[in-house]
Amino acid sequence: MEITEKAVAEILQKNYGIQPDKMVLIRRKSDRELWKITDINKGVYALKYLTKCERAPIIAAVNGYMREKGVPVTTVLSTLDGTSFVNVNKGCFLLFQWLEGEQPGYAESEMIERMAMLLAKFHVASEGYAAAGHPIFDTRLDWNEIYKRKVKKMAKCQVKANISGDPFSKVYLCHLPWLQSRVNWVLDQLPHTALSHLLAAARLDPHLAHGDYSPLNLLCSNSNELTVIDFDTVSIALPMRDISHLITWINHALGAWSGERFQFIVDAYQQIRPLSAEEYDLLLLDQIFPHKAIRYAHKYFNDSRNPKLLNELERCIAIDEQKLTDLGMGPMS
Numbered sequence: 001m002e003i004t005e006k007a008v009a010e011i012l013q014k015n016y017g018i019q020p021d022k023m024v025l026i027r028r029k030s031d032r033e034l035w036k037i038t039d040i041n042k043g044v045y046a047l048k049y050l051t052k053c054e055r056a057p058i059i060a061a062v063n064g065y066m067r068e069k070g071v072p073v074t075t076v077l078s079t080l081d082g083t084s085f086v087n088v089n090k091g092c093f094l095l096f097q098w099l100e101g102e103q104p105g106y107a108e109s110e111m112i113e114r115m116a117m118l119l120a121k122f123h124v125a126s127e128g129y130a131a132a133g134h135p136i137f138d139t140r141l142d143w144n145e146i147y148k149r150k151v152k153k154m155a156k157c158q159v160k161a162n163i164s165g166d167p168f169s170k171v172y173l174c175h176l177p178w179l180q181s182r183v184n185w186v187l188d189q190l191p192h193t194a195l196s197h198l199l200a201a202a203r204l205d206p207h208l209a210h211g212d213y214s215p216l217n218l219l220c221s222n223s224n225e226l227t228v229i230d231f232d233t234v235s236i237a238l239p240m241r242d243i244s245h246l247i248t249w250i251n252h253a254l255g256a257w258s259g260e261r262f263q264f265i266v267d268a269y270q271q272i273r274p275l276s277a278e279e280y281d282l283l284l285l286d287q288i289f290p291h292k293a294i295r296y297a298h299k300y301f302n303d304s305r306n307p308k309l310l311n312e313l314e315r316c317i318a319i320d321e322q323k324l325t326d327l328g329m330g331p332m333s
Helices: 005-016 055-068 109-125 143-164 167-192 195-204 240-254 259-270 277-288 291-304 309-327
Strands: 022-029 032-039 043-050 086-088 091-097 218-220 226-228
Touching: 005 022, 005 032, 005 086, 005 091, 055 091, 055 109, 109 218, 109 226, 109 240, 109 259, 143 167, 143 291, 167 277, 167 291, 167 309, 195 277, 240 259, 240 277, 240 291, 240 309, 259 277, 277 309, 291 309
Parallel strands: none
Antiparallel strands: 022 032, 032 043, 043 091, 086 091, 218 226
16 A cells, blocks of 8 residues: 555644655555655654554564663654554554664674674663563564475475576576575474574573664664664564574675674674574574575565566575585585
């Protein structure tokens, strides 16, 4: 559902007492929109629209909790009635103070270190969140289920690739046996890890995971301060998935695998929150699973059919080949 400028203006005036002088649509996806709102008398704001209303109270509660714990996050602003979000028809709105900044540069080791340390602070701060009366029913704890869902995505992409026969499909099918062997290798190893023990501990004392922690969801201010944004994917999960996601994202953005950079990120994280040997083993295992290749295939066949994704897939495959060779784990291509 697309929201018109007129509807946005009415919601702001009625619920926040804001009369926008300028409204700019920053981002639009199938389930969310983000607007930049300027009121010359009151300031600049970020207005988020979500079709999944159950996420709104979670986002607001997590933002508030993390801010109280000293984690730099965006501020959710209350309505005139004192609520943290506004329900409208089949969607809802949250209003944030606008933060000026850019995505952090990750070519410099200092910034990578700061990103990893901030992630660790986020995980440490999230301890006790559920116990404080903020239940989250969206859990991504069981890696078996996460992996199996992605296996199903691979299979669906295979069917579409066989029918399509375009350049992306040919490359995907060419590398599919290796991607499948990596999946099978991880699933075979998983029962021999401490996953069940870690899951049992996490259910008693759950941590929050950002779910999409990357430079895309961090803002670096003019004073070089980092702020965590976008809690749309926050859930209860093992922290290693956030770490693994950050490592994968940075390697892909820089165009190459680096064992030294991998260890640098892990060491920076452990300055704040040390990993147990069992957690480290699971982190390595998750690096073997072809998350990013599956994501690009799913995005291509189910969303955009963007030909640029072919280059992204090929880069991903090349980086993963370097990674498995360097780690000495998993099936070689």
